[in-house]
Amino acid sequence: MSTRVFGSGIRRREDPRLITGAATYTDDYTLPDMVHMVLLRSPHAHARIKRIDTTRAKAAPGVVAVFIGTDVEGALNPMPCAWLVPNSNLKVAGYPCIAKDMVRYVGDIVAAVVAESPYQATDALDLIVVDYEPLPAVIDPEKAKQSGAPQVHSNVENNVAFHWTVTGGDVDGTFQKADVVIKERIVQQRLIPNAMEPRSALAHWSGASGELTLWNTTQNPHIARFLCSVVTGVPEDKLRVIATEVGGGFGSKIPAYPADFITVFCAKKLNRPVKWTESRRENFQGTTHGRDHIQDVELAATKDGKVLGIKATSYSGMGAYLSTAAPGIPTILHGLMLSGPYDIAAIREDVYGIYTNGTPVEAYRGAGRPEATFILERLMDMLAAKLGMDPIDLRKKNFIPKFENGHTVATGLSYDSGNYAGALQKLVDHVAYKDLRRQQAEDRKKGRYLGIGISTYVEICGLGPSQVAGAVGFQGGLWESAIVRFHPTGKVNVFIGANPHGQGEETTFAQIVAEEIGVDVNDVKVIHGDTQTTPMGWGTYGSRTTAVGGAALVMATRKVKEKAKVIAAHLLEAAVEDMDYKDGKFFVKGSPDKAKTIQDIALMANVAWNMPAGVEAGLEASSFYDPPNFTYPFGAHLAVVELDPETGQIDVRRYVAVDDCGPQINPVIVEGQVHGGVVQGIGQALWEGAVYDENGQLLTGSMLDYALPRADRLPDMEVLSTVTPSPHHPIGVKGIGEAGTIASTAAVYNAVIDALSPFGVQTIRMPVTPERAFNAIQEAKAGRR
């Protein structure tokens, strides 16, 4: 090979099918004799179902069947929760696929209609009569915990689904002796992920063989198969989940959903293929949300700015039911990360997971870690303001010093490697920070209000060692597997258990194989997303596909290489230990001119005419990689915003990201991940937020009402990086899928406060809409803040 493909920004091989319309997502499939399912969802946040009459719907044109809760009872098991966080008094409330007696959120499923066309099915929905007795509802997780609040589940007292605590160090003693204590209330508003592809399921049941094929919009087809088997009773060996093309997920396509299993139920019952695709309105109501935490946080420090302790209490809204991974997010993925990049001796967090009458909450890009970063970065800026220190200097003073192989923080985690000051310094140098501050001061004199915000972070990703997964209650493993298969012509198929859905691993994983064994990157095709053809995997989330699945692929490729070396030695009549390798060629040391290429060896291994004694035919290997630790990417971001004090309008004028995800397989793809992540985080700071009314109605129930980031509201981002390899990963990579989101909300928020501070505004709720900013300025002027 002439140029090294690892580390180069080659174009993605995913793209030709995507830019020509040839890609087939779940809803693009049509099967012979297929019928369409639509769902009747509750218009009430909390109500008793007194009566359902489906007579007219069943008689409507084209209608094949109508099913309600009593029809699926016994046929569909309750929805399982798969992250049973230990030592938290967890109460998993009953979660039926179709509500029978009670509905608990707007969007809870009440009935399913199957008809020959989606239009006919939708028409029939209006003919179902449901007699509801509305009950009081509660959306705010803190209020839901108070006595006298509406009870979402009669057997869960005060709606407390769990109470989890993390403690490290002497927290009480630390706060008693501290010179300075900073307190803040942080509201991490509810967000709605809005992957552009709505969720969809297409179930094909073969009654004769008892086999089920489910096309499904999922980030983790093997978990989908596992949970589908648990809920529907179809044995795993006869259940095939296909999710080869998925249009974004951001966490919302991790969990199992009742709708998918109702589709399976209908297909089995009717013995016809059944397709369900949600509308965007349904997506807003029925697909999981993210965040929704109310937090009281405190920081203890010395008067010269050394941070001593953090404590926090979080009321974390779970929605009406515990979604698949929900309990792990505000606890394991959040509380354990409260040291961030800082050396903090004492940390405590109390997390109350609370049932509310909202849509179930799940992972949303970053999942727990953006919230942890926000707490630290907000408190850091508040401390800097209180002590009159520059936020950069304060952070530098508190960073964990550079380390290359392990550092244990107060919450018990052992970070792999980090150079936090290095990333921040690169940022400071790039933006000429002092000049930027000088410019800001000059602009302010002219009545222009710029705000500068910093955020530094460490994230836990590459989830994770399976033993740890088990210890923290995750009801699955967290390893990944890969198969590398050489064909006679030297072309390679790679089969992976993870399921990229936009992140580009069809390309980067081919780059890994090319790097490891010297084949042309274009000779490697990566296959994923079909449980019938791919080995077991636990899915694409938590920035783990490259960190864990990529490691599995490296190990599998190295096994192939070892076997190839043995075959080459045989063909060259040499001892294995005398063999050398370079760029896809195996040769006797010192004789590179007489080499066997990997393609020569692939052909021989496949025809097996002349194999070494005791060596099996074929050239392929598989690896099951269970990481020894998590990976801990980090970085430093800076945002510059401009505030118009007359209108409250805030615009992001500049955004700079420095991220360290270890060695980059494809820097163009890394940059793309940062772009997308940063913008989702900006969205949380400035525009996005689910709003419910006092009855539990979702007011932001469409793209008209929920403000997603648009092209015309964003600046060009400047993306930089540093490279600190993970010491425990075979090629040192850490993961980059969530970094942007983890850092950017806090950076933008800090910039907003910096811009508002001349008006006396110290705190403001997210999203910081013009209305909120304007009102905050007016209230501060009137002395009410």
Place this chain on the structure above:
Amino acid sequence: MKFPISVTLNGRPYRREVEPRQLLVHLIRDLGGVTGTKIGCDTSQCGACTVLLDGVAIKSCTALAVQADGTSITTIEGLAGDGQLHPLQEAFWNKHGLQCGYCTPGMILAAHELLRTNPQPSDDQIRHGLEGNMCRCTGYQNIIRAVREAAAAMRRKG
């Protein structure tokens, strides 16, 4: 009640009987397995369903099939000619202007409209020209780069 319509889709003629309420996007996706046109919302916000109707971009979830009677429709499948990618497709590929790809067909056709009416847009004009199309993956930056590159390539081609 159904109405007869005839449309040309990517150069091929079709005759169908359609309900007056049927959305154009549903007609397109049902005609002959051409499913590159996507449905991302139900309020005409996201733009995933953008197609060219007699050469002009529209959101096909906002038109009825009967309104398309007698027209020529171009979807993403019809954009490339003679086995050659359209410069916009090539540029989206070159500039990593897509991730999950779901918004991409609509985004490319909206960009097509932008360049039809303004062959040399500034970055700011590109951003405004695409504000009716949503992408949740890319943060738009590489889409802007792609449209800029495509505009230059198309000007060179004349």
